Amino acid sequence: MSEMIPDKKINIKGLVCPYTFVKSKLAIESMDVGQVLEILLDYEEASRSIPKSMEDHGQKVLKVEKVNDTDWILQIRKDKD
Amino acid sequence: MDFTDDQLLRYSRHIILPEVGGKGQAKIAGAKVFIVGAGGLGCPVGYYLTAAGVGTIAMVDNDTVEMSNLQRQIAHSVNTIGMPKVESAKKTFEALNPDVNIIAIQKRMSKDDIADLIRDYDIVVDGSDNFPTRYLVNDACFMAKKPLVSGAILRFEGQVTTILPGEGPCYRCLFEEPPPPGLVPSCQEAGVLGVLPGVIGGLQATEVLKLILGKGEVLKGELLIYNALKTTFRKVKVPKNPACPLCGQNPTITELIDYNEGYCSPQ
Numbered sequence: 001m002s003e004m005i006p007d008k009k010i011n012i013k014g015l016v017c018p019y020t021f022v023k024s025k026l027a028i029e030s031m032d033v034g035q036v037l038e039i040l041l042d043y044e045e046a047s048r049s050i051p052k053s054m055e056d057h058g059q060k061v062l063k064v065e066k067v068n069d070t071d072w073i074l075q076i077r078k079d080k081d
Numbered sequence: 082m083d084f085t086d087d088q089l090l091r092y093s094r095h096i097i098l099p100e101v102g103g104k105g106q107a108k109i110a111g112a113k114v115f116i117v118g119a120g121g122l123g124c125p126v127g128y129y130l131t132a133a134g135v136g137t138i139a140m141v142d143n144d145t146v147e148m149s150n151l152q153r154q155i156a157h158s159v160n161t162i163g164m165p166k167v168e169s170a171k172k173t174f175e176a177l178n179p180d181v182n183i184i185a186i187q188k189r190m191s192k193d194d195i196a197d198l199i200r201d202y203d204i205v206v207d208g209s210d211n212f213p214t215r216y217l218v219n220d221a222c223f224m225a226k227k228p229l230v231s232g233a234i235l236r237f238e239g240q241v242t243t244i245l246p247g248e249g250p251c252y253r254c255l256f257e258e259p260p261p262p263g264l265v266p267s268c269q270e271a272g273v274l275g276v277l278p279g280v281i282g283g284l285q286a287t288e289v290l291k292l293i294l295g296k297g298e299v300l301k302g303e304l305l306i307y308n309a310l311k312t313t314f315r316k317v318k319v320p321k322n323p324a325c326p327l328c329g330q331n332p333t334i335t336e337l338i339d340y341n342e343g344y345c346s347p348q
């Protein structure tokens with residue numbers, strides 16, 4: 001799998017629900033269909049809930065990766081406006 | 082729209098809805114709604130639209146708060162008895178959400194000022210308690226091409242309909258003329274279950290938000306009738322009346338009318 005270069009990156013470390021998804025959703029809304037958002041977070045629950053919510057909203061989850069002891073990186077492709 | 086941290090939290094349950102999102106919340110913040118009446122219906126409509134973050138809400142009502150209002154008019158309180166209802170409601174709504182610009186207009190509208198009053202607003206909500214105002218608001222909204230969300234309550238029954246300019250029927254397609262004052266229930270007969278305006282006003286506020294968001298279906302060409310005693314909701318189709326004196330093919334009403342007083346307006 002080739003490495004995807006995101007069109008936009010957000011860092012939501014330190015945020016908890018519901019901020020985590022709210023910030024991610026607002027970021028996706030501001031992008032064009034086909035573009036990729038990368039999210040850096042350290043709230044474990046959000047590493048599961050954000051991908052699920054994004055899929056419910058019609059977006060494509062490309063990557064969910066634990067990058068170190070505390071952080072996750074998600075990549076979401078905007079499929080639906 | 083850039084949200085503050087407080088706004089992100091306040092509106093988070095809206096923003097995470099696919100049908101709303103940040104864009105929908107920005108539409109709500111940009112909307113201007115005009116509410117006729119700060120009584121049983123106007124209170125819950127204004128209260129929920131304030132909570133939802135509607136940017137500008139005007140309320141018009143000529144009355145002052147009385148003890149007998151408090152059984153159902155939830156924006157008022159014992160602390161605001163004697164105060165104009167629109168000022169009392171403004172105080173309550175501003176305490177709930179300082180984002181919202183509440184414009185309090187204490188007056189009884191007439192054919193001479195209603196067009197000017199509603200001009201700058203996107204949507205009109207009728208929560209009035211008397212027929213002269215109800216017809217005045219219907220006619221003025223038709224002439225100004227403003228969407229109108231109409232509600233009415235009596236005893237255990239309430240009605241809601243949404244009238245869109247140039248589409249579907251108007252209020253006069255349903256009831257051509259106000260009933261003669263003698264046929265309207267007198268003050269002693271005009272009881273109302275206190276929670277009923279909460280149900281009907283909640284439905285009206287929902288219609289307003291859907292109009293602002295452009296989502297879902299509104300009660301266009303339909304009258305929704307709620308019976309609180311039986312717990313039933315009934316939808317009645319209302320056809321456009323080609324002979325309607327206002328919106329029909331040969332309209333006879335081409336200017337606004339102030340109907341005579343003599344109608345009961347229960348306090």
Ligand SMILES: [Zn+2]
Binds near residue numbers: 251252254255325327
């Ligand atoms: Zn009509």
